[in-house]
């Protein structure tokens with residue numbers, strides 16, 4: 001009787017070990033593991049895509065079936081075949097990316113790198129829609145080579161934006177990024193995309209975002225993941241995709257990464273230790289003075 005009971009306990013313990021050991025050893029950006037020696041805080045993850053553009057982590061949500069990764073040397077895109085637009089676009093930015101090649105002069109380009117069964121959005125799909133073809137990676141941010149610049153004209157890098165958003169307050173933040181890179185020698189890690197709740201589509205093909213978000217981690221030149229600490233600067237904005245915002249100050253739309261994570265369902269900056277994520281994702285820039293550098297564009 002006793003023997004069979006201890007046998008059962010032994011079997012239970014073996015089964016428990018089979019379950020626990022793999023869970024405890026799976027490396028992941030999203031999990032903090034206490035290995036008993038160091039407590040979580042130096043636990044930086046490794047992005048599942050090896051690229052400078054997602055060095056702080058590949059954003060992930062609970063449903064990977066509508067996340068198709070487009071990997072280019074100029075940026076990384078998570079494309080959503082159901083929406084006809086990106087879930088998010090991630091890119092690194094510093095003065096090196098800015099050059100002097102002329103803006104690509106052709107039409108916007110259908111992205112034929114997508115799987116054959118995906119609809120490929122065309123230039124003409126936007127025509128007469130009332131919406132601009134709004135770049136996520138800005139054309140001017142990829143001006144070192146013609147190929148770099150042309151890559152920003154793939155329609156997978158484009159989201160419908162009102163002219164007032166695209167040419168107004170969104171552009172002002174793009175100017176500010178340029179200023180940070182060129183005048184203040186900063187290294188930026190940028191993620192941008194749309195927030196889609198109403199899901200209205202242009203011609204039934206291209207979903208119009210209710211608002212557009214941008215997250216910018218601002219580091220000193222040549223810094224990366226492991227230079228980020230609780231004092232690092234993060235700009236987060238959500239701008240409404242409406243008319244009438246042309247002359248607004250971008251700071252008006254300052255928010256937190258936490259709120260963007262809540263609205264989009266994505267976990268951003270997920271290779272940072274949880275404790276650092278918790279702090280910097282809750283920060284909100286309310287004054288340019290908080291950025292510790294001048295802002296000529298606000």
Ligand code: MN
Nearest residue numbers: 134135166167
């Ligand atoms: Mn634009």
Ligand code: MN
Nearest residue numbers: 267268269277
């Ligand atoms: Mn996060």
